[in-house]
Amino acid sequence: MNALQPAQEHRLFVGRLLVVAGLIALLTTIVAIQVFRLQVWDHDHYATQSTHNIIALLPIAPLRGRILDRRGQVLADDRTSFALAITPNKAIHLVETIHRLQKILPINAEDQKRFNHDLAHAHPYQPVLLRRDLNPDELAAFAVQRHQFPGVEIQTRIKRHYPYGSLFAHVLGYVGRLTPAEISENQTADYAGLDSIGKNGLEAQYEALLKGQPGNQEVEVDARGRTLHSRLCNSAQQGTTLHTTLDLAVQQAAARAMAGQQGAVVALDPQNGGVLAAYSAPAFDPNAFVDGLSTAVWTRLRDDPGTPMTNRFLRGSYPPGSTIKPFVALNALHDKAVTDDQRLAGGAYYQIPGTKHKYYDWKPGGHGAENLREAIRDSNDVYFYQIAMRLGVTQLGNGLAHFGFGQRSGVDLPGESTGVVPSPDWLRQRYGQTWYQGQTVMMGIGQGYLLSTPLQLARATASIANGGRLVTPHVEQSPDSVTQALDFSPDDIAVIQDAMRDAVTSGTGKSLANDFHTIAGKTGTAQIHHAQRNDSGRVLHNTNQLWQDHALFIAYAPTDHPRIAVAVVVEHGGHGGRTAGPVARAVIDAYLNTVTASEINP
Amino acid sequence: MNWRIRLLRPLRKLDPALMTGIVILMLISLAVLYSGSQESIRVVLAQLLRFAVGIVVLVIVANTPPERIRAWAPALYAIGIILLAITLVAGKTSLGARRWLGVGPLTFQPSELMKLALPLFLAYYYSQQENVRHWLSAIAGFVLIAIPFLLIAKEPDLGTAAQIGAAGVFMMWLAGVRRRWFVGLVILVAVSGPVLWHFLHGYQKERILTFLDPQRDPLGAGYHIIQSMIAVGSGGFWGKGWFNGTQVNLDFLPEAQTDFVFAGFAEEFGLVGVIVLISTYLLIVLRGLVIAYESRDSFGRLIAGTLSLTFFLYIFINMGMTTGILPVVGVPLPLISYGGTAMLTFMVGLGILMSVHAHPRTHE
Numbered sequence: 025m026n027a028l029q030p031a032q033e034h035r036l037f038v039g040r041l042l043v044v045a046g047l048i049a050l051l052t053t054i055v056a057i058q059v060f061r062l063q064v065w066d067h068d069h070y071a072t073q074s075t076h077n078i079i080a081l082l083p084i085a086p087l088r089g090r091i092l093d094r095r096g097q098v099l100a101d102d103r104t105s106f107a108l109a110i111t112p113n114k115a116i117h118l119v120e121t122i123h124r125l126q127k128i129l130p131i132n133a134e135d136q137k138r139f140n141h142d143l144a145h146a147h148p149y150q151p152v153l154l155r156r157d158l159n160p161d162e163l164a165a166f167a168v169q170r171h172q173f174p175g176v177e178i179q180t181r182i183k184r185h186y187p188y189g190s191l192f193a194h195v196l197g198y199v200g201r202l203t204p205a206e207i208s209e210n211q212t213a214d215y216a217g218l219d220s221i222g223k224n225g226l227e228a229q230y231e232a233l234l235k236g237q238p239g240n241q242e243v244e245v246d247a248r249g250r251t252l253h254s255r256l257c258n259s260a261q262q263g264t265t266l267h268t269t270l271d272l273a274v275q276q277a278a279a280r281a282m283a284g285q286q287g288a289v290v291a292l293d294p295q296n297g298g299v300l301a302a303y304s305a306p307a308f309d310p311n312a313f314v315d316g317l318s319t320a321v322w323t324r325l326r327d328d329p330g331t332p333m334t335n336r337f338l339r340g341s342y343p344p345g346s347t348i349k350p351f352v353a354l355n356a357l358h359d360k361a362v363t364d365d366q367r368l369a370g371g372a373y374y375q376i377p378g379t380k381h382k383y384y385d386w387k388p389g390g391h392g393a394e395n396l397r398e399a400i401r402d403s404n405d406v407y408f409y410q411i412a413m414r415l416g417v418t419q420l421g422n423g424l425a426h427f428g429f430g431q432r433s434g435v436d437l438p439g440e441s442t443g444v445v446p447s448p449d450w451l452r453q454r455y456g457q458t459w460y461q462g463q464t465v466m467m468g469i470g471q472g473y474l475l476s477t478p479l480q481l482a483r484a485t486a487s488i489a490n491g492g493r494l495v496t497p498h499v500e501q502s503p504d505s506v507t508q509a510l511d512f513s514p515d516d517i518a519v520i521q522d523a524m525r526d527a528v529t530s531g532t533g534k535s536l537a538n539d540f541h542t543i544a545g546k547t548g549t550a551q552i553h554h555a556q557r558n559d560s561g562r563v564l565h566n567t568n569q570l571w572q573d574h575a576l577f578i579a580y581a582p583t584d585h586p587r588i589a590v591a592v593v594v595e596h597g598g599h600g601g602r603t604a605g606p607v608a609r610a611v612i613d614a615y616l617n618t619v620t621a622s623e624i625n626p
Numbered sequence: 627m628n629w630r631i632r633l634l635r636p637l638r639k640l641d642p643a644l645m646t647g648i649v650i651l652m653l654i655s656l657a658v659l660y661s662g663s664q665e666s667i668r669v670v671l672a673q674l675l676r677f678a679v680g681i682v683v684l685v686i687v688a689n690t691p692p693e694r695i696r697a698w699a700p701a702l703y704a705i706g707i708i709l710l711a712i713t714l715v716a717g718k719t720s721l722g723a724r725r726w727l728g729v730g731p732l733t734f735q736p737s738e739l740m741k742l743a744l745p746l747f748l749a750y751y752y753s754q755q756e757n758v759r760h761w762l763s764a765i766a767g768f769v770l771i772a773i774p775f776l777l778i779a780k781e782p783d784l785g786t787a788a789q790i791g792a793a794g795v796f797m798m799w800l801a802g803v804r805r806r807w808f809v810g811l812v813i814l815v816a817v818s819g820p821v822l823w824h825f826l827h828g829y830q831k832e833r834i835l836t837f838l839d840p841q842r843d844p845l846g847a848g849y850h851i852i853q854s855m856i857a858v859g860s861g862g863f864w865g866k867g868w869f870n871g872t873q874v875n876l877d878f879l880p881e882a883q884t885d886f887v888f889a890g891f892a893e894e895f896g897l898v899g900v901i902v903l904i905s906t907y908l909l910i911v912l913r914g915l916v917i918a919y920e921s922r923d924s925f926g927r928l929i930a931g932t933l934s935l936t937f938f939l940y941i942f943i944n945m946g947m948t949t950g951i952l953p954v955v956g957v958p959l960p961l962i963s964y965g966g967t968a969m970l971t972f973m974v975g976l977g978i979l980m981s982v983h984a985h986p987r988t989h990e
């Protein structure tokens with residue numbers, strides 16, 4: 025191949041240069057088209073995306089509605105809480121900063137553990153909480169030296185607060201951390217900016233009312249989410265205040281009287297069903313749940329043999345024992361199984377005709393022949409064994425159902441138990457067993473499979489107190505209370521009322537006798553299955569408290585115009601009159617004293 | 627001859643058209659950097675200082691006759707190769723790649739030297755070659771390209787290697803190497819692509835996959851492309867206005883002052899600004915091609931043509947990647963991006979163009 029001449033070479037070069045120019049023209053056109061496409065054709069799309077980048081609609085959390093007692097005392101509200109937070113990328117040296125902070129504020133291992141956990145899940149420019157709930161002294165101590173701690177700041181947080189701690193634990197419930205499952209269940213927008221939700225009790229029941237409506241603000245942010253400007257769009261609406269029928273003084277009296285014991289107290293206004301007090305012992309401090317339970321507290325609550333998390337007044341199912349007798353008796357009068365002046369044979373025990381088994385009375389030797397009023401006063405077991413046999417299991421069960429036993433009361437609290445009113449069908453379905461007559465006999469004195477919650481007992485007691493109206497218990501104050509007139513004659517009810525009055529003045533409930541108020545009541549003792557008994561069914565002396573029977577008491581006062589109906593269960597309390605009675609009396613006194621006082625000095 | 631004439635005489639070697647383009651680009655650069663740096667005077671002054679140094683270098687190179695530049699070409703190439711070899715053995719590692727050579731506090735990328743040394747040496751070689759149509763000239767060219775290409779690709783810095791390789795191939799094209807070699811090269815690249823894929827590093831594969839589908843990982847690798855396209859697109863016809871670019875000023879656009887400076891410019895100055903910018907670049911590139919066309923000296927026209935085309939290539943790659951038509955490779959926008967090394971390279975290249983134009987037919 026020959027070498028090219030300079031002229032040829034130049035022509036070749038120019039040709040190649042033209043190709044290059046063509047390439048440049050082509051590539052420039054491609055870029056120009058793409059820029060035109062982005063900036064003109066698809067401009068709207070990218071302009072929108074650019075706006076989405078910078079404008080964020082941020083939620084504003086609403087204050088939760090307060091919960092008040094009947095006199096306006098605050099039982100739950102939102103408090104401002106101060107927390108110490110560190111923004112990791114602003115702090116100079118994280119470990120050293122925390123170390124220096126520890127010299128001016130207490131920061132315990134639990135705080136550090138939570139901080140390290142949250143730190144691992146946070147962006148370096150997001151503040152992470154180190155210490156929650158600073159008290160004013162700690163706040164002041166930090167404020168003085170804050171310039172020495174770059175990246176450390178005080179955060180103001182709104183936090184649910186229960187000023188009376190464990191006092192209203194089971195009735196109020198508590199709020200806790202909103203879980204992802206709860207968010208997807210509910211409208212996400214309704215919970216924008218909120219991190220807690222009512223988990224139990226009134227807080228859960230009235231969640232929709234208490235929650236409030238989140239507001240929002242338009243915020244201009246940069247790529248790191250830092251706020252540059254903000255503009256309020258909708259302010260948050262605080263949740264509605266919940267006015268309850270609860271009475272602080274009565275609840276306090278119940279808690280004091282139950283101190284150191286396990287059990288439950290329910291006090292109702294018998295006229296309208298308003299819940300004056302509802303206490304389950306032992307209780308827990310709902311404030312511990314608000315920011316999420318620490319492992320230590322959770323372990324302690326879970327392993328406590330007294331099961332403080334159990335709501336005994338709503339879910340505790342106890343054999344009502346002799347407290348069932350007034351209701352059995354009223355049914356017997358109504359069904360004409362017995363008349364009020366008819367005396368039935370007494371004795372140490374009862375035997376079903378044609379059988380050998382002896383059903384003993386609680387009192388050694390038993391009582392003499394008594395009429396109905398006397399039988400209730402003395403809690404005559406042999407009398408009620410006979411009444412039960414006269415009624416039969418079906419009539420007995422249907423009668424008790426009239427007073428609300430075996431059904432939910434309809435109270436405005438979540439998780440209520442039904443209790444049990446047994447029947448032959450129920451026994452077959454539940455345990456595959458055949459009913460025998462002895463079980464009917466035991467049902468007459470509130471033993472066996474018959475189970476009632478303290479709330480059911482209080483409700484049934486209220487229906488005697490108010491002259492035969494079954495109220496629907498409620499904690500929220502509502503003008504229209506639901507009551508249901510029972511089909512009992514006023515005369516029959518008066519007999520039962522007098523008998524319960526007798527029980528307090530001269531019968532088994534004498535511990536309630538009181539110079540100030542006229543109280544009517546009935547004791548009860550619920551047998552514990554595993555208690556050791558002698559042949560007559562009496563518990564052998566045993567120092568172990570867990571082998572003792574449960575003590576029960578139902579009462580109402582004053583007798584002429586009842587304003588309070590109470591049911592008390594003291595677990596392993598032995599005889600009802602001795603341990604449960606004083607609790608009932610303390611509750612009644614607390615209420616009637618304040619009511620009287622407020623009526624004298626309105 | 628008084629001192630004033632003595633001082634101004636070197637400026638006579640400067641090409642008015644090229645200088646106009648350079649000054650416009652410098653003004654655009656300062657405007658964009660001032661806005662993008664939250665109005666930082668420090669950033670603007672630093673860039674201004676670099677421009678000043680760049681202009682001094684440009685004037686010196688423009689006053690250096692092409693034959694002297696040509697005489698240095700073999701030595702520059704040799705030094706470049708040696709430095710690349712040293713870098714591979716003893717270079718500073720940053721982000722998993724050995725690209726820098728350090729002498730005390732100074733660091734230096736030998737690949738930057740090679741961007742000029744390779745075209746110069748190839749121009750030197752082909753300008754003295756009797757018969758470029760001979761197959762040996764083609765083989766020699768490929769070998770001269772392959773040595774630095776492989777050394778840089780090994781760092782690894784595939785982007786720079788490809789740019790240097792491309793510049794070498796342009797040179798061979800302008801020198802008149804037979805077309806069949808270029809056809810063969812295209813076929814070879816197309817065929818070996820899938821094979822080479824297996825030799826790519828993870829991040830290199832990731833970049834290419836991300837380019838093909840930015841939504842694959844919108845907060846990770848795709849973030850740059852997505853935010854850059856939003857910046858360009860949201861600028862619209864007139865732009866959001868100086869200082870009003872939210873993508874660039876609120877940190878949504880990454881590398882807003884270096885590799886993605888075009889997106890910030892397009893956001894604030896819109897299609898109108900982009901047209902002005904592209905026109906300015908075309909002015910420089912076309913002026914360079916005209917210089918190559920007019921040059922009667924074989925070395926001069928080869929180096930002028932190649933440098934012009936390479937200059938354009940940088941513009942195309944940078945705009946292509948910021949607008950989403952090319953994968954993200956670290957290529958600065960000539961004379962606009964913040965940074966010194968690349969700007970110096972461009973200034974030297976433009977100086978060579980002016981030198982070729984100012985010293986006609988001194989060779990031969």
